[in-house]
Amino acid sequence: MQIMIVGCGKVGYTLADQLSGEEDHNIIVVDRNPDRISRVTNDFDVMGYVGDGASYSVLKEADIDNTDLLIAVTDSDERNLLCSLIAKKAGNCKAIARVRNPIYSSEGEFLKRELGLAMIINPEYAAASEMARIFRFPSAIKIDTFAKGRIELLRFRIPVGNKLHDTPVSNIRGKLGCEVLVCMVQRGEEVFIPLGDFVLQEKDIVSIVAAPSRASQFFRKIGVETNRVPNVLIVGGGKITFYLALRLIHAGIDVKIIEQNRQRCEELSELLPKASIICGDGTDQNLLLEEGLEQIRGFAALTNFDEENILLSLFAKSKSKAKLVTKVNRISFDEVIENLGLDCIVYPKYITTEFIIQYVRSMQDSMGSNVENLYKLNDNRAEALEFLIKEESPVVGIPLEKLQLKKNILICGINRYGKIIIPGGQDKIKVGDSVIVVVTDYRIHDILDILED
Incomplete structure (x- = not known):
């Protein structure tokens, strides 16, 4: 896929970093500042053009005709919208515009629809939404949501002296009677997708997957505050x-x-x-x-x-x-x-890139599934993805314990038409399910990528 990024500030630079590491992408960056272009092209395997991305001639020279997706992230909302509109008309490609002004915040859907944009993203609003979730659930370091909010992935640090200290992961459900799944543990600089015999320690940063009500119950039982801040x-x-x-x-x-x-x-x-x-x-x-x-x-x-x-x-x-x-x-x-x-x-720039990379992955839909949500975890050392299962495939109808999964991959949640399943070995994936997968050491674009070759 050919992707053009207009604007090489903090977000543009981060996007170039993330997307140039993805498979089979040809990345082109455009910016009026030659120093920014030099920095990005020196740091990553991308092509660079100096010029105004809101100019038809500049986009033409940068090969807009063969571009599949344009991402406009300059420091001007109006330039981003104009650039996206020109790209749509000139190259017939999909376009994403960053729009930050609160004046436009209530008009995002109108602008997206009338200008034919794939996405309008407001980094400040996205960052504020994440912060608000944290203040409503102060036990967590970070909260990511799946299945339209029905499933949450929460990161928290095990307090010193907490009852989870020295507890094997396999004992948590029986010990606490809570339907949660530990999907990742960060200990120092190491990140683990834990097996049942993995023993938790105080100060570990633990990621759990649960329905919101189950998460609240879990934190109460381990003696951690769950009430929103007043x-x-x-x-x-x-x-x-x-x-x-x-x-x-x-x-x-x-x-x-x-x-x-x-x-x-x-x-x-x-x-x-x-x-x-x-x-x-x-x-x-x-x-x-x-x-x-x-x-x-x-x-x-x-x-x-x-x-x-x-x-x-x-x-x-x-x-x-x-x-x-x-x-x-x-x-x-x-x-x-x-x-x-x-x-x-x-980090607002990371939140913005998460949304955009999620869309890029969704453009690479296979016949079997497509990416509904994507979150970068633990300083980009891991990912949590939500796939919609669209049709029969080798992952459907087989008990999870019999699937030949790659190492460092965990299926940690299933949304079946609103019913939330924290899966065990006997559970099966069905067509129509939304499936949440946590992965380290890989980039996966389709649910079939979780299986051994």
């Missing part, structure tokens, strides 16, 4: 803050926002009349304490500076028992940041 203090008043505050207020959570820019404070006061808006420097420790940092139960560091966000969350950790959410845009020291113990780190 209040959240947010530092920074950008787009993510706006979307996050809307979601939290709708969920009945009290929201207080500290923002330095007075004009932005006035805008937020009009947009979010139910939130408390404080005009001040969110890095001022005294101000944070005066605004109740020690008593709040949720804290989000959402300034435009990664270093500030990390330090703010570390300070909040030292002064409160709040659930911490930290936005990181640029810093690439993922392992260092993960070891700071900051609960939940949100």
Whole structure:
């Protein structure tokens, strides 16, 4: 497949990285900045063109005629939409546009339909949605959803002294009486898809798959808090803050926002009349304490500076028992940041690329299945995918224990017309099922890819 990426900022660069590693893709990048093009073409096996992606002649030169998918992720919503429209008319290819302005947020479906776009993605809204899920379920580090929200994949760290310490994975259902499945464990820098004899240890980061009600029951039984936070203090008043505050207020959570820019404070006061808006420097420790940092139960560091966000969350950790959410845009020291113990780190660029790569995989539908959802896990060392089974195939009608699966692959959930199955060895996949698979060391595009050759 030939894919053209217009805009080589943070998201464009990450997409070039991810997609150039996928099989059988020819990647072309376009940007007005020659330094950006040089960086991307030096780092990855891609073709680069310097020019404005909203120009027909530039797209023509970059081979839009033979392009299957164009992804517009420049810093301008309007340029992204124009670029996508020109690509549709000139190359008759599918197009994805990044659109970030809240003005367009309620018009996304209209724009997608009327302009004939494959997808419109709003990174800030997507990031805010993930943060809101975390504040509603503070036990988790990260929550991904499948089967239209009927199945959740939750990551959490086993607390010191917790009853899961020294427990074999095979004992969890019997010991706790909970229908959950442990599908992945991160211990230090190693990632495991555990067998039944794998023994959990405190401080492990564990991923479980369960229906939402079963997940809540599981956390209660291991003595971990599941109730949503009653209040959240947010530092920074950008787009993510706006979307996050809307979601939290709708969920009945009290929201207080500290923002330095007075004009932005006035805008937020009009947009979010139910939130408390404080005009001040969110890095001022005294101000944070005066605004109740020690008593709040949720804290989000959402300034435009990664270093500030990390330090703010570390300070909040030292002064409160709040659930911490930290936005990181640029810093690439993922392992260092993960070891700071900051609960939940949100990378908007990764959330955006997940959605786009999911769509790219879905374009490669085979006759047997197609990708419905895709999430990158554990710093891209693993993937969780949801496949819709469209017709009879070698995975259908056979007990799971008899399927010849590749190593480091686990079938961890089945949605059968709304009935959620956490599978055992005797369960079978049927046509019409949505099947959730967790995998390390492979990239799979079809459900048949899980089988040994």
